[in-house]
Amino acid sequence: MTTLTLGKAMNEGLRKALENDPKVLVMGEDVGKLGGVFRVTDGLQKDFGEERVIDTPLAESGIVGTAIGLALRGYRPIVEIQFDGFVFPAADQIITQLAKMRMRSLGALSLPVVIRIPCGGGIGAVEHHSESPEAYFTHTPGLRVVTCSNPVDAYTMIQQSVLSPDPVIFFEPKRRYWDKAEVDVESAPSDWTPLHQARIVHPGEHATLLAYGPSVKTCLEAAAADEGRSLEVIDLRSLSPLDIDTVVESVNRTGRCVVVHEAPVFNGFGAELAARITERCFYRLESPVLRVGGFSTPYPPSRNEDDYLPDLDRILDAVDRTFAW
Amino acid sequence: MTIDSVRGAPDTPELAEPELVQLLTPEGERVEHPDYPLDLSAEEVRDLYRDLVIVRRLDLESVALTRQGELGLWPSLLGQEAAQIGSGRALSENDMAFPTYREHGVAWCRGVDHLNMVGLFRGVSHGGWDPAEHNFHLYTVVIGAQTLHATGYAMGVQRDGVVGTPSATATIAYFGDGATSQGDVNESFVFASVFNAPIVFFCQNNQWAISEPLERQSRIPLYQRAQGYGFPGLRVDGNDVFACLAVTRKALENAREGQGPTLIEAFTYRMGAHTTTDDPTRYRLKAEEEAWKLKDPIERVKAYLVRNDYADTGYFDKVEDEAKQLARDLRNRCLSLPDPKPLTMFDHVYAEHHPLMTEEQEQFAAYLASFEEEAK
Structure with missing residues (x-):
């Protein structure tokens, strides 16, 4: 076991991926000498060379578009988009090109491209550095969308994503980069939780909290703080495909459910969860599925972000409301 | 407001009409160019003629099929x-081409059955050929997107370590005049420039981006843009098959040898509508x-x-007959193309199992089956 921050665990996972397959490439802005603005790719260019860890021109569409071309030539590029709010210049290449190319070729083409995106708020950044754009991508058939919440998942899920023959959007909770945990870097992949499987991270009886990425920790804190009730917390880990069976099993037991994410609630991923849970758990629900998340405003200036982001109190307030129904 | 003030450049000096590489005049006279010697046998010229006639005939048949609602x-x-x-005949077998959606002639050179293109516009698939089998990528509809795929592919060729060796591969990216604004x-x-990628950018400047003339895309001749990016650009008579062959061959060779990208502006004209729904x-x-x-490429x-x-x-006459026969054959095969089965739309979205695909496919299958039950 090694104690690693989430960022360092990402780094170790990327290193393993580069070691295991000479076709794996890392590319993006400042991923080389600098090691990325969060140092996630620290030291990789030194050890694997400029041909495999590529400092690209400053052009997101260009980065993803050329990654597609590299994949067509047999490479497995891991692309870094520097911040969540910078992914939109690459939207056409991701949504229209990368996601659809396999179907357009009737299965002849595989696009094993991983797009890493540091996501979410909470670090006091300027605008466009704190967003949660996951729903744009879960709404796009052809993509797989996953997100890690802790160092162990960071280490394992990035390696599993690189092995996927389908394109994967990989969200990294940037305010959790410095969270530490014990990671077994010698563990065998066969012992890892499958990439698209949700995990109950805190068992409970009275209500289910659904979260992913940065919100998992907040939900765990809420569960610990709730003295009167026993709250179950599920880390979804994968948004597309969604492990709905784990969710349904839990909600059928507890009868109450609160979804938590940083993205705006309206039309957010929680809406999909609420609809599916209603369909599958209708007769077991004691109250409607409630959602806690960002407001329907652009992400506010950082001095307001503590008001915008779902915190422990807003989560417990929603739990209270499911009981008051 | 006058048009000139809209352009904002009333006092820009008139640029001299740029040099154009030409090896065959519209009258059919062979001319030499010092940089592009080309030695074609009678048979090779006849083959080029046959290609030109056939692709025009297949194209005409496709227009007719559209007019008839097919x-x-x-x-x-x-x-x-x-x-x-x-340009298509300049490619060697290993070279890789990335087309727009109008490269039916290049597709012909790469051995892609024209039925695939017809099938795409009939709506039976989004393409369907295996790009690796023909070294001809899928048609790309969003303007210019494929040029990045081509560049990335060429960067992959560099990483394979084959540039400058006999097994070197060049990549060619096709696009139009409108795309240069993208x-x-x-x-x-x-x-391509900063990585010195082995690629040829082949721009067919057909003067019109649907209804917008070239002057809405550029104030300078398009090939001159290359200079700003740091690689050579040239303009070729796009209606001269000899010149297009020669300049593309040279640019591909340069790419394979490690000399990096070239921009070729093939100066031509879209004689028809943008598509059959357009009205020029x-x-x-x-x-x-x-x-x-008067500058017709075949004449x-x-x-x-x-x-x-x-x-x-x-x-x-023989070539004409062959083209007619191919067109007839295309028509027959187009009309007998089966519509894809409804459940096939779930195939090939993902390479590996995706529960949502399975769930929706099964639900839709059950729904469809319910009608069969009712019919019994």
Whole structure:
């Protein structure tokens, strides 16, 4: 076991991926000498060379578009988009090109491209550095969308994503980069939780909290703080495909459910969860599925972000409301 | 407000009409160019002529099929045959081509059955051929997006370590004049330039981006853009199949040898509508079309063949008959293309199991089956 921050665990996972397959490439802005603005790719260019860890021109569409071309030539590029709010210049290449190319070729083409995106708020950044754009991508058939919440998942899920023959959007909770945990870097992949499987991270009886990425920790804190009730917390880990069976099993037991994410609630991923849970758990629900998340405003200036982001109190307030129904 | 003030450049000095590489005049006269020697046998010229005639005939048949309601839409290549056959025949087997949606002539050179293109516009698939089998990528509809795929592919070739070796592969990216305004095309130029990627950018400047003339895309001749990115650019007579062959061959060789990218601007003209739903009479003059008709890419090769006694009437008739036969055959095969089965739309979205695909496919299958039950 090694104690690693989430960022360092990402780094170790990327290193393993580069070691295991000479076709794996890392590319993006400042991923080389600098090691990325969060140092996630620290030291990789030194050890694997400029041909495999590529400092690209400053052009997101260009980065993803050329990654597609590299994949067509047999490479497995891991692309870094520097911040969540910078992914939109690459939207056409991701949504229209990368996601659809396999179907357009009737299965002849595989696009094993991983797009890493540091996501979410909470670090006091300027605008466009704190967003949660996951729903744009879960709404796009052809993509797989996953997100890690802790160092162990960071280490394992990035390696599993690189092995996927389908394109994967990989969200990294940037305010959790410095969270530490014990990671077994010698563990065998066969012992890892499958990439698209949700995990109950805190068992409970009275209500289910659904979260992913940065919100998992907040939900765990809420569960610990709730003295009167026993709250179950599920880390979804994968948004597309969604492990709905784990969710349904839990909600059928507890009868109450609160979804938590940083993205705006309206039309957010929680809406999909609420609809599916209603369909599958209708007769077991004691109250409607409630959602806690960002407001329907652009992400506010950082001095307001503590008001915008779902915190422990807003989560417990929603739990209270499911009981008051 | 006058048009000139809209352009904001009333005092820009008139640029001299740029040099154009030409090896065969519209009258069918062979001319030499010091940088592009080209030695073609009579048979090779006859083969080029056959290519040109066949792709024009297949294109015409596709327009007819659209007019008769068999295709949803057709983007005709009429007028651009020489640019496509010249560049397409310059490719060696290992070279990789990334087309737009109008490269039916290049597809022909790469051995892709024209039925695939017809099938795409009939709506039975989004493409369907295996790009690796023909070294011809799928058609790309969003303007300019494929130039980045081509650039990335060329960067992959570099990483394979084959540039400068006998097994080197060049990549060619096709796009039009309108595409040069797209960010992706400009980003491709940047990436290709700074990484010295083995790629040829082949721009068919057909003068019109649907209804917008070239002057709405650029204030300078397009090939001159290359200079700003740091690689060579040149303009070629896009209606001259010899010149297109020669300049593309040279640019591909340079790429394979490690000399990096080249931008070729094939100066041509879209003789037809943008697609069958377009109406060029709303935005351009008949006189312009008539002027370009005199520069027809096929007539000049025919004149050259006759002038040199390389072919006689019997040969021309034979090619005509072959083209007709291929068109007839295309029509028959198009009309018998089966519609895809409803459940196949779930296939190939993902390579590996995706529970949502399975769930929706099964639900839809059960729904469809319920009608069969009712019918019993």
